[in-house]
Amino acid sequence: MAQNDLQRAALTALTAAGASALKKWVGSRRPRAGRLLRGAAAGVGAAGLLAAFRALTGDRRPAPGELVDDLLSGAGKGVIYTAVLDPLLPGPPALRGALVGTAEYLSAPWGGLLRQMSNLSPVERIPIVGALLDAGDAEDDPFVAYLIFGLALGLLSGDDEAED
Secondary structure, eight states: OHHHHHHHHHHHHHHHHHHHHHHHHHTTOOOOHHHHHHHHHHHHHHHHHHHHHHHHHTSOOOOHHHHHHHHHHHHHHHHHIIIIITTTOOSOHHHHHHHHHHHHHHTGGGTOHHHHHGGGSGGGGSHHHHHHHHSOOOTTOOHHHHHHHHHHHHHHHOOGGGGO
């Protein structure tokens, strides 16, 4: 029990340190509204692809209400991805998405990377985003599910440098 508390405290300290460093690094740079909308659409698309993958593999077949929750959660994750992580990650969109999917898998026991990063995003001021990120529970998903979601999110959100 004490080790679990120690792990939780260490994770909280690392998250706080990372948040502080990222806030300084990102500075006042804010993504445009069109980019955030494209991120939300990419998140919905990635969640839809993941739902199709689950249905094809027979892993789990969500009820219609759960599918809507998963799609809305994907929209929230897409907004956080485009607002916070995408501008910071190196490489092409597929690599950035794969990195996020892997980090999301590794941080799933603590709520996932995108949920933890939501407080860094300028869209935190929009109450619906927090509610969207709370939807769904994919802690039991295999690594390939996280990778599919991340790759789809990266590819569907596109390359920010091409817009400039």
